[in-house]
Amino acid sequence: MTGKTGKRKTRERLLVAACEMFARDGFHNARVADICCLAGANVASVNYYFTNKTTLYIETWKYAFQQFEEPAFSDNAKGTPEATLKKYIHAIMKDFTAKGRMGYFSRLYLMELARPTGLIQDTWRELIEPRRQKLHHIIRKIMGKNADNDKVLLCELSIINQCRTLLTIKHSDLEYLLNKKFNSDLIKSLADHIAEFSLAGIKAIGNFNE
């Protein structure tokens, strides 16, 4: 009788706990013992179900990706690419800070960006590339069709690395810097800033080249 959803299988409880701990502490700082404790399982259960910590980490990624529903960015002809970019950035930021299942994948993703383990390189590109491609297309639309591919890439990096702030800077430090409480409103205003800042950046890079 572990939770509200009734008695889930130990294996899945371990995966859920692992998502939580790996996303919060990263691979190295997360302890197997703590994951088991959170899952209400014995220490040996990780070895029983996953052989070792490394395999657990890889399986956790796959599990988190299963739970993750790719948000619809409405990358259709309706809105302007500028509006789409803004939506995209807001969606990214919201995902990253989401609590619970929806946020697992995004949080693991950012944690892996911030503290790379190199353990999931195989699945990395398979899972990440689609996300990147989407952003790539949006930026290209704003810059113009014959935009230099390198320039598009650099703009991608500029945007992603601004968003990454949320993970690499401690919330308490961010609160100190901006003198504001860390909540969803702050996230929104950060997203607004990044969108506006980056939109101008992209356009400047684009115009510069024509």
Added chain:
Amino acid sequence: MTGKTGKRKTRERLLVAACEMFARDGFHNARVADICCLAGANVASVNYYFTNKTTLYIETWKYAFQQFEEPAFSDNAKGTPEATLKKYIHAIMKDFTAKGRMGYFSRLYLMELARPTGLIQDTWRELIEPRRQKLHHIIRKIMGKNADNDKVLLCELSIINQCRTLLTIKHSDLEYLLNKKFNSDLIKSLADHIAEFSLAGIKAIGNFNE
């Protein structure tokens, strides 16, 4: 007879080795044994001179800062603030990737940003604030005197977090993404991009508010 500079004292050899290792691997991943080995000293010497690893880390920061000569950004009335910003970003990027003594402080700084230990909070603001203030003033000049302080701060973060890419992304990954060799030319083109991208961003944020 350890190096070309003759026989330096063990304490200083330890500090130099610690700069190298902490900057490369971060506090947790760097091993005391390896630092001692690089310094050509015994394992116990860290305890002898610095009591423990944590104190060594703190002393390493102070030592690195001593070695560091703040670059002159020529923040005078001569150049336009736009040109000053570009110089500043180039200087930051060059420092971060500098080999040897000059780069120690910048590399430790970025490492601490990427993987905060919280061990040097006391000296942190004392050493970092001056750098931040300098960037702050440049941005304010570009945005206009009555610029909202929060907006200036967010622009600061946007710029710093773009620069941070160089440390948080592995060089091999960057080479893969951009399909270019990681060398000083690449650094310069990255700095150019960030400067141009950010300059437009700052102006957009500034104009938006007037």
Added chain:
DNA sequence: TCAGTATTCAAACAGTTGTTTAAAATAAAG
């Protein structure tokens, strides 16, 4: 019920790494 399988558990084990110790070597002082 019963046999066989799957799962859980406490305890021990093994590897790594920071720290301490006590003796040996070196340098300094008288």
Added chain:
DNA sequence: CTTTATTTTAAACAACTGTTTGAATACTGA
């Protein structure tokens, strides 16, 4: 040279943590 203080050294120690073990328990199907 002798004595004293300083520094270096190898080895042991201790703490943490991932992994394994083998017995105990729960479950499944006949």
